[in-house]
Amino acid sequence: MAADEHVSMIPAASKVGWSAEVNGRGFGDEIESGAILLDVLRDQVGTLGVKRGCDMGTCGCCTVIIDGVARLSCLTLAGEAEGCEITTVEGLATGHHLAPIQEMFSECGGSQCGFCTPGFLLTSAALLAKNDSPSDSEVKSAIDGNLCRCTGYQQIVESIQAAAEILRSDAKSKDGTAAQMDPHPGLGAGDAGE
Ligand code: FES
Ligand code: FES
Known part of the structure:
Protein backbone atom coordinates (compact mmCIF):
# COMPACT_ATOMS: atom_id res chain seq x y z
CA MET A 1 0.00 0.00 0.00
CA LEU A 92 -48.64 25.29 14.22
CA ALA A 93 -49.82 28.62 12.81
CA THR A 94 -52.41 28.84 10.07
CA GLY A 95 -51.10 31.37 7.58
CA HIS A 96 -50.56 34.56 9.57
CA HIS A 97 -52.76 33.36 12.45
CA LEU A 98 -50.91 31.96 15.41
CA ALA A 99 -52.37 28.87 17.03
CA PRO A 100 -54.05 29.56 20.41
CA ILE A 101 -51.16 27.86 22.21
CA GLN A 102 -48.68 30.24 20.54
CA GLU A 103 -50.80 33.29 21.29
CA MET A 104 -51.18 32.33 24.93
CA PHE A 105 -47.48 31.61 25.46
CA SER A 106 -46.87 35.10 24.19
CA GLU A 107 -49.66 36.69 26.23
CA CYS A 108 -49.11 34.86 29.54
CA GLY A 109 -45.32 35.06 29.62
CA GLY A 110 -44.79 31.38 28.84
CA SER A 111 -41.74 32.23 26.78
CA GLN A 112 -38.73 34.34 27.66
CA CYS A 113 -35.49 33.53 25.81
CA GLY A 114 -37.59 31.19 23.65
CA PHE A 115 -35.11 28.37 23.19
CA CYS A 116 -37.29 25.79 24.92
CA THR A 117 -40.53 27.20 23.53
CA PRO A 118 -40.95 25.11 20.35
CA GLY A 119 -40.70 21.95 22.43
CA PHE A 120 -43.22 23.20 24.99
CA LEU A 121 -45.61 24.35 22.25
CA LEU A 122 -45.61 20.98 20.54
CA THR A 123 -45.92 18.99 23.75
CA SER A 124 -48.83 21.24 24.75
CA ALA A 125 -50.48 21.09 21.31
CA ALA A 126 -50.39 17.29 21.40
CA LEU A 127 -51.92 17.30 24.89
CA LEU A 128 -54.69 19.76 23.99
CA ALA A 129 -55.55 17.91 20.79
CA LYS A 130 -56.51 14.95 22.98
CA ASN A 131 -57.75 16.76 26.06
CA ASP A 132 -58.97 20.36 25.95
CA SER A 133 -59.81 20.35 29.68
CA PRO A 134 -56.64 19.14 31.36
CA SER A 135 -56.19 19.59 35.08
CA ASP A 136 -53.06 21.43 36.23
CA SER A 137 -51.56 18.12 37.26
CA GLU A 138 -52.24 16.65 33.80
CA VAL A 139 -50.55 19.68 32.25
CA LYS A 140 -47.56 19.34 34.58
CA SER A 141 -47.29 15.66 33.85
CA ALA A 142 -47.41 16.28 30.06
CA ILE A 143 -44.60 18.84 30.22
CA ASP A 144 -42.43 17.10 32.76
CA GLY A 145 -39.93 16.13 30.05
CA ASN A 146 -39.50 19.75 28.91
CA LEU A 147 -37.00 21.95 30.68
CA CYS A 148 -37.04 25.73 30.84
CA ARG A 149 -34.34 27.82 32.48
CA CYS A 150 -36.23 31.10 32.33
CA THR A 151 -39.90 31.12 33.23
CA GLY A 152 -40.22 29.09 36.41
CA TYR A 153 -42.99 27.00 34.76
CA GLN A 154 -46.00 28.69 36.39
CA GLN A 155 -46.51 30.95 33.36
CA ILE A 156 -46.16 27.95 31.08
CA VAL A 157 -48.94 26.09 32.91
CA GLU A 158 -51.08 29.25 32.78
CA SER A 159 -50.41 29.63 29.05
CA ILE A 160 -51.52 26.07 28.38
CA GLN A 161 -54.66 26.45 30.47
CA ALA A 162 -55.47 29.74 28.70
CA ALA A 163 -55.07 28.03 25.31
CA ALA A 164 -57.32 25.19 26.51
CA GLU A 165 -59.99 27.74 27.39
CA ILE A 166 -59.83 29.22 23.87
CA LEU A 167 -60.09 25.77 22.32
CA ARG A 168 -63.12 24.95 24.46
CA SER A 169 -64.89 28.16 23.56
CA ASP A 170 -64.02 27.67 19.85
CA ALA A 171 -65.50 24.17 20.02
CA LYS A 172 -68.63 25.54 21.74
CA SER A 173 -69.14 28.25 19.14
CA LYS A 174 -68.68 25.68 16.35
CA ASP A 175 -71.33 23.48 18.01
CA GLY A 176 -73.60 26.52 18.25
CA THR A 177 -73.10 27.33 14.59
CA ALA A 178 -73.79 23.73 13.61
CA ALA A 179 -76.98 23.71 15.69
CA GLN A 180 -78.12 26.97 14.09
CA MET A 181 -77.48 25.59 10.62
CA ASP A 182 -79.32 22.34 11.33
CA PRO A 183 -82.78 22.74 9.79
CA HIS A 184 -84.11 19.91 11.96
CA PRO A 185 -82.49 20.32 15.38
CA GLY A 186 -83.33 17.43 17.66
CA LEU A 187 -84.23 15.11 14.78
CA GLY A 188 -82.04 12.06 15.22
CA ALA A 189 -80.94 9.74 12.41
CA GLY A 190 -83.43 7.12 13.63
CA ASP A 191 -86.27 9.65 13.23
CA ALA A 192 -85.59 10.31 9.57
CA GLY A 193 -88.46 9.36 7.30
CA GLU A 194 -90.99 8.87 10.11
S1 FES B 1 -32.34 17.74 22.33
FE1 FES B 1 -33.77 16.12 22.43
S2 FES B 1 -34.33 16.01 24.51
FE2 FES B 1 -32.78 17.53 24.46
S1 FES C 1 -37.83 30.49 27.86
FE1 FES C 1 -35.67 30.38 28.08
S2 FES C 1 -35.26 28.29 28.44
FE2 FES C 1 -37.41 28.44 28.44
Missing part, protein backbone atom coordinates in the same frame (compact mmCIF):
# COMPACT_ATOMS: atom_id res chain seq x y z
CA ALA A 2 1.36 3.42 -0.89
CA ALA A 3 2.33 5.52 2.12
CA ASP A 4 -0.10 8.33 1.28
CA GLU A 5 -3.07 6.04 0.57
CA HIS A 6 -5.98 6.81 2.94
CA VAL A 7 -7.96 3.97 4.40
CA SER A 8 -11.21 5.11 6.00
CA MET A 9 -11.66 3.59 9.49
CA ILE A 10 -15.40 4.21 9.49
CA PRO A 11 -17.20 3.26 6.29
CA ALA A 12 -19.55 5.95 4.98
CA ALA A 13 -23.17 5.31 5.90
CA SER A 14 -25.26 4.11 3.02
CA LYS A 15 -28.07 6.33 1.77
CA VAL A 16 -31.72 5.39 1.75
CA GLY A 17 -34.80 7.12 0.42
CA TRP A 18 -36.97 8.81 3.03
CA SER A 19 -40.26 10.63 2.83
CA ALA A 20 -42.75 12.10 5.26
CA GLU A 21 -45.38 14.79 5.43
CA VAL A 22 -43.84 17.68 7.31
CA ASN A 23 -46.19 20.48 8.30
CA GLY A 24 -48.69 19.39 5.68
CA ARG A 25 -46.22 19.17 2.82
CA GLY A 26 -44.70 16.08 1.34
CA PHE A 27 -40.92 15.90 1.70
CA GLY A 28 -38.66 13.31 0.17
CA ASP A 29 -34.88 12.98 -0.02
CA GLU A 30 -32.05 10.55 0.44
CA ILE A 31 -30.84 10.33 4.01
CA GLU A 32 -28.09 8.38 5.72
CA SER A 33 -29.38 5.05 6.91
CA GLY A 34 -29.63 5.34 10.68
CA ALA A 35 -30.04 9.13 10.53
CA ILE A 36 -31.60 10.79 13.55
CA LEU A 37 -34.87 12.60 12.89
CA LEU A 38 -33.60 15.80 14.53
CA ASP A 39 -30.72 15.97 12.03
CA VAL A 40 -32.94 15.28 9.04
CA LEU A 41 -35.47 17.91 10.10
CA ARG A 42 -32.87 20.60 10.73
CA ASP A 43 -30.33 19.84 8.01
CA GLN A 44 -32.46 18.53 5.17
CA VAL A 45 -36.05 19.63 5.69
CA GLY A 46 -34.87 23.03 7.01
CA THR A 47 -37.24 23.26 9.98
CA LEU A 48 -34.83 25.05 12.28
CA GLY A 49 -37.55 25.55 14.89
CA VAL A 50 -36.69 22.02 16.02
CA LYS A 51 -34.07 22.86 18.64
CA ARG A 52 -31.06 20.83 19.59
CA GLY A 53 -30.59 21.16 23.33
CA CYS A 54 -29.05 18.21 25.12
CA ASP A 55 -29.15 15.74 22.20
CA MET A 56 -29.74 12.98 24.73
CA GLY A 57 -33.42 13.01 25.62
CA THR A 58 -33.40 15.14 28.74
CA CYS A 59 -34.49 18.67 27.75
CA GLY A 60 -37.49 18.33 25.41
CA CYS A 61 -36.33 21.15 23.10
CA CYS A 62 -36.39 18.87 20.07
CA THR A 63 -40.00 17.72 20.54
CA VAL A 64 -42.09 17.28 17.40
CA ILE A 65 -45.50 15.69 16.87
CA ILE A 66 -45.46 12.45 14.90
CA ASP A 67 -48.88 11.14 13.90
CA GLY A 68 -50.45 12.99 16.82
CA VAL A 69 -47.92 11.96 19.46
CA ALA A 70 -45.26 14.25 20.96
CA ARG A 71 -41.85 12.64 20.46
CA LEU A 72 -38.24 13.63 21.08
CA SER A 73 -36.68 13.91 17.64
CA CYS A 74 -33.16 13.48 19.07
CA LEU A 75 -34.09 9.98 20.19
CA THR A 76 -36.06 9.04 17.09
CA LEU A 77 -34.58 7.41 14.04
CA ALA A 78 -35.80 9.13 10.89
CA GLY A 79 -36.74 5.67 9.65
CA GLU A 80 -39.29 5.37 12.47
CA ALA A 81 -41.06 8.44 11.11
CA GLU A 82 -40.96 7.31 7.49
CA GLY A 83 -44.32 8.08 5.85
CA CYS A 84 -45.68 9.78 8.98
CA GLU A 85 -47.24 13.19 9.51
CA ILE A 86 -44.73 15.33 11.37
CA THR A 87 -45.52 18.71 12.88
CA THR A 88 -42.81 21.11 13.94
CA VAL A 89 -43.33 24.55 15.44
CA GLU A 90 -43.37 25.98 11.91
CA GLY A 91 -46.57 24.04 11.27
